[in-house]
Amino acid sequence: MKSQLGADEARFLLEAQINGELPDERGRFGPFGGRYVPETLVPAFERLEEGVRRYLHDREFQHDYRRELREWVGRPTALSHAPQLSERWGTDVWLKREDLAHTGAHKINNAIGQALLAKRLGAKRVIAETGAGQHGVASAAACARVGLPCSVYMGAVDIERQAPNVDRMNRLGAEVVAVETGDKTLRAAIDEALRNWVTDPSGIYYLLGSAVGAHPYPYLVRELQSVIGLEARQQMISQAGGLPDVVFACVGGGSNAIGLFYPLLADDIELVGVEAGGTGDGLGENAATLATGTPGVLQGSYTMILQDGDGQVQETHSISAGLDYSGVGPEHALLQATGRVRYVSASDDESLAALEELCETEGILTALETSHAYAAARKWSQENPGKRVLIGNSGRGDKDMPTLTKYPARIRTHARA
Amino acid sequence: MPAHERLTAAIVTANDDNRPALVPFITAGYPEPGEFINTLRAIAEVGDVIELGIPFSDPMADGMTIQRSSYVALQEGVSLEWIFGELEMAGVLGTPLVMMSYLNPLLAFGYERLAERARATGVCAFIVPDLPYEECEELRQALEKEGLGLIQLVTPATPRERLKMLCDASRGFVYAVTITGITGGDAGLPDDLADYLDDVASVAEIPVCAGFGIRGPDDVANVARHAAGAIVGSALVEVLEEGRDPKAFLRTLGGK
Numbered sequence: 001m002k003s004q005l006g007a008d009e010a011r012f013l014l015e016a017q018i019n020g021e022l023p024d025e026r027g028r029f030g031p032f033g034g035r036y037v038p039e040t041l042v043p044a045f046e047r048l049e050e051g052v053r054r055y056l057h058d059r060e061f062q063h064d065y066r067r068e069l070r071e072w073v074g075r076p077t078a079l080s081h082a083p084q085l086s087e088r089w090g091t092d093v094w095l096k097r098e099d100l101a102h103t104g105a106h107k108i109n110n111a112i113g114q115a116l117l118a119k120r121l122g123a124k125r126v127i128a129e130t131g132a133g134q135h136g137v138a139s140a141a142a143c144a145r146v147g148l149p150c151s152v153y154m155g156a157v158d159i160e161r162q163a164p165n166v167d168r169m170n171r172l173g174a175e176v177v178a179v180e181t182g183d184k185t186l187r188a189a190i191d192e193a194l195r196n197w198v199t200d201p202s203g204i205y206y207l208l209g210s211a212v213g214a215h216p217y218p219y220l221v222r223e224l225q226s227v228i229g230l231e232a233r234q235q236m237i238s239q240a241g242g243l244p245d246v247v248f249a250c251v252g253g254g255s256n257a258i259g260l261f262y263p264l265l266a267d268d269i270e271l272v273g274v275e276a277g278g279t280g281d282g283l284g285e286n287a288a289t290l291a292t293g294t295p296g297v298l299q300g301s302y303t304m305i306l307q308d309g310d311g312q313v314q315e316t317h318s319i320s321a322g323l324d325y326s327g328v329g330p331e332h333a334l335l336q337a338t339g340r341v342r343y344v345s346a347s348d349d350e351s352l353a354a355l356e357e358l359c360e361t362e363g364i365l366t367a368l369e370t371s372h373a374y375a376a377a378r379k380w381s382q383e384n385p386g387k388r389v390l391i392g393n394s395g396r397g398d399k400d401m402p403t404l405t406k407y408p409a410r411i412r413t414h415a416r417a
Numbered sequence: 418m419p420a421h422e423r424l425t426a427a428i429v430t431a432n433d434d435n436r437p438a439l440v441p442f443i444t445a446g447y448p449e450p451g452e453f454i455n456t457l458r459a460i461a462e463v464g465d466v467i468e469l470g471i472p473f474s475d476p477m478a479d480g481m482t483i484q485r486s487s488y489v490a491l492q493e494g495v496s497l498e499w500i501f502g503e504l505e506m507a508g509v510l511g512t513p514l515v516m517m518s519y520l521n522p523l524l525a526f527g528y529e530r531l532a533e534r535a536r537a538t539g540v541c542a543f544i545v546p547d548l549p550y551e552e553c554e555e556l557r558q559a560l561e562k563e564g565l566g567l568i569q570l571v572t573p574a575t576p577r578e579r580l581k582m583l584c585d586a587s588r589g590f591v592y593a594v595t596i597t598g599i600t601g602g603d604a605g606l607p608d609d610l611a612d613y614l615d616d617v618a619s620v621a622e623i624p625v626c627a628g629f630g631i632r633g634p635d636d637v638a639n640v641a642r643h644a645a646g647a648i649v650g651s652a653l654v655e656v657l658e659e660g661r662d663p664k665a666f667l668r669t670l671g672g673k
Contacts, residue, residue: 001524001555026551036520036547038478040572040597042579181484182475191477198478199598201574297520297547298475310496311525313474 001302002031003295003337010338017334018266027215030337032330035214036297041194044201049216051121056223061116068112069227072145073102075109077228079235080393084361089381094240095393096232098256099366103138105395106228106256107209111138113224114207115146123205125149129193131158131186131252132322132369133165134395135209140174148205150174153193155185158321165399183315186252186325190299210253211329214300218258218329225259228392233263236390246270246380248373249392251343252287252323254332256394261341262331270342273332274376276318277345283308287316289328290336290343303330319348319403320368322395346375352407354378355397367395368403420541421566424466424513424589428624428645431465431673437637438465438646439672440626441653441663442517444486445469446495446503448657453500454507456657459664461512463672466590466626468544468648471497471518478546480601482651486658497526504538515568515589517544520556528559535565542566542589550583557586568592573613584621591625593617593644601651602630606639614643637670 005013013030016022022029037045055061069075077100082093098106111128118126126148130136136152143150152174159166159178169176182188190213197206211221236243247264249257251273261271278286283306286292293304298313306314306326318324335341346354354374358364366374373391381389397404418426431438441464446453461467472490476483497518504514516535523531523545535543542565548556550569557567566588571580574597584591593614595606607613610627618625627640628648637647649670656666 034552035549036552037549038546039549039570039583040478040574040594042549042551043574043576181481182488187475191475194477195480195599201597296524299477300547305521307521307525309525310498311473311522312491312496313521 001295005030005337013334014338014340023215023219029218029331029334032301032303032333033215033218034302036300036302037214038198040198041201044197045214047121051117052216052220055117055120056220061120064116065113068116069109073108073112074100075227076231076235077101079232079239081239082362085358088361089378090385091381092240092388093377094236094244094388094390096228096260096390098228098392098394099364099396103134103141104398105134105138105367106225106259107135107138108142109227109259110209110221110224110255111135111142111207112145114220115142115148118148118205118207119146121205123148124203125151126205126207127151127153127193127196128207128209129153129186129189130209131189131324132320132367133158133162133169133399134322136174136176137165137168137172139207139209140169140172144173151177153177153179153189153196155179155183155189157184158186161403162321162399163402185321187313194299210255211258211331212253212299212301212327218301218331221255222258222262222331225255226262228256228259229261229263232260232390240388242388243267243269244390245387246272246384247390247392248272248274248377250274250323250369250372250394251290251328251332252276252325252369253327254329256392258329258331260392261335265340271340272376272380273341273343274372275343275345276320276323276372277347278317279348283314285317286345287318287324287326288345289326290332291345298327301327301330303333304328304336319351320372322367322369323372344376346372350375364393365397366393367397368400370394419564420536421564421588424515424541424566425623427465427513428590428626432624432645436671437641437644438624438626439667439670440464440466440468440646440648441667442468442470442648442650443657444472444483444490444654445500446472446490446493447486447654448489450493450495453503456663457507457510460667461510463664463667464512465646465673466513466515468515468517468650469500471500471516471522473519473522476519478599480599480651482601482654486654497522501534501538510539513541514539515542515544516540517546520545520548523556528556532559532563532565536563540565542568544568544570544592546570550586570594571617573597573607580617581620584617587621587623590623590646591617591621592648593625593627595627595629595631598629600629603632604630606630606636610639611643614640618643634669
């Protein structure tokens with residue numbers, strides 16, 4: 001299968017993407033995407049695709065979805081100016097505050113949308129995977145809201161580093177299933193959720209949390225997350241007086257990034273996705289899939305993945321559980337191939353420093369995932385003074401306290417002289 | 418004769434002998450890469466067709482046993498390249514081989530090269546559990562060029578129209594998954610198995626082999642009345658895991 005695009009093809013595909021023509025009827029974003037699933041799940045995916053076609057843009061569904069976003073999630077989320085960060089960086093910095101959405105991250109936009117869909121499709125129960133725990137919490141909350149039982153698959157490593165979220169899921173009525181197989185992080189959790197889905201493909205609804213996996217998930221999740229970019233675009237015009245010059249979003253599977261970028265693709269805006277640079281460039285030291293990966297099939301989709309020469313998927317490292325994933329959404333693979341979005345990475349250390357700086361300057365404890373976007377935006381600002389910068393503040397950092405306590409705050413505990 | 422027809426012939430030969438074809442599955446190079454060819458030769462004496470599992474990092478259709486064997490084999494450095502090398506050194510086994518692999522290792526190897534090496538080493542067909550019919554054209558064509566087959570899987574969840582399409586597209590045999598679930602289940606075979614297998618057999622023009630959840634002589638006998646062959650995977654891998662004699666175990670199930 002191919003992955004390189006000629007210049008004409010890249011232009012054609014970008015135009016198709018802007019016109020809303022991707023994915024195509026085979027679930028492809030150019031060469032990427034598709035549906036690589038076990039035969040047992042094929043009928044379930046066909047039912048899901050049919051359900052998405054029937055309900056997603058249906059007036060009644062949209063009415064219910066928008067009402068839940070407004071009255072339960074708390075949308076629109078704020079656009080905050082960041083005056084002190086702006087002063088430090090020399091750029092005009094604006095933050096799209098998904099951390100203010102119910103349950104503390106953008107994940108809820110997708111979770112409540114899919115929970116409403118699961119209800120309409122007559123699901124008996126919902127399963128979900130989670131890395132950082134944010135999607136697990138969002139799914140637990142959304143399932144409680146619509147009245148469906150929910151089981152969340154979570155890697156044993158992530159259960160340890162995101163302990164507060166495990167307790168939240170339990171309290172919201174979800175069962176948390178510890179995954180002890182594979183790499184014991186997000187990838188293993190998805191594998192295990194898929195294995196469970198196979199046991200009852202018609203009764204279970206799989207509430208996938210990122211814009212990854214087999215068609216129609218990358219499309220479905222993008223549509224549900226696009227509310228971020230649609231709101232941000234209007235808010236920038238009304239509050240900041242114009243569109244940004246550049247937009248930064250962190251990319252693990254890439255759901256918050258695609259939600260923010262997709263409505264901005266046609267605008268003359270530089271778009272930058274920021275992956276986890278971990279501790280270094282070597283295989284296994286990071287989760288910078290687009291920067292260092294190669295094309296392959298992982299968990300249902302042809303996309304960029306971190307693998308060795310034999311096609312074995314490699315374990316990743318990132319300080320942030322939500323970015324710690326060996327694959328990436330197929331639409332991001334296309335956006336990289338067409339050159340419309342630039343993908344860079346930020347290291348663990350840079351991200352920790354960015355997190356501290358944001359706490360200190362704007363009083364926002366952001367998620368470790370989100371901190372990666374700040375680290376890259378900070379660097380960019382040094383070379384582009386005076387420009388207007390928008391950062392997708394995808395989630396809040398309370399869940400990261402078990403990790404952060406291992407890195408004592410450098411700034412605020414001065415002894416009085 | 419294309420290689421996939423040799424596969425069909427081996428199953429028909431067993432059936433002509435008034436017994437089901439026995440298809441043992443092993444994870445290549447498990448538990449000891451050094452024992453791979455010896456194990457293969459031993460099970461080739463009993464099995465009519467051998468299904469060789471290529472280890473993969475994300476075996477999403479497999480239960481704990483095959484996950485574990487896959488993991489250990491990868492730790493031991495088992496790869497497609499290594500497996501082909503071993504098969505070349507081993508020479509002719511006399512029992513047709515089928516390779517079971519998730520798609521990504523095949524993609525990384527390259528389809529054309531894969532088909533050439535496979536044909537040269539006695540592999541007759543491939544089973545790719547994460548490659549549904551709609552995505553399989555490119556691989557199917559590459560394999561066909563070398564006379565190799567792509568075996569389609571059908572499951573109890575497969576709708577009727579789709580069943581016909583998959584059976585027609587399959588080469589070598591049709592793989593009928595007995596349960597709605599992953600490999601290595603110990604919940605037993607479903608009560609309506611006979612109807613389901615009869616259904617598949619009535620649609621298929623080539624032999625149907627049943628797999629998933631077949632663990633002992635009773636299961637094989639149960640399946641044999643409604644399918645041309647029985648695939649035994651996790652139960653055999655457990656025998657290898659425990660250091661028991663695979664040939665003796667397979668003899669309890671039948672075979673040649």
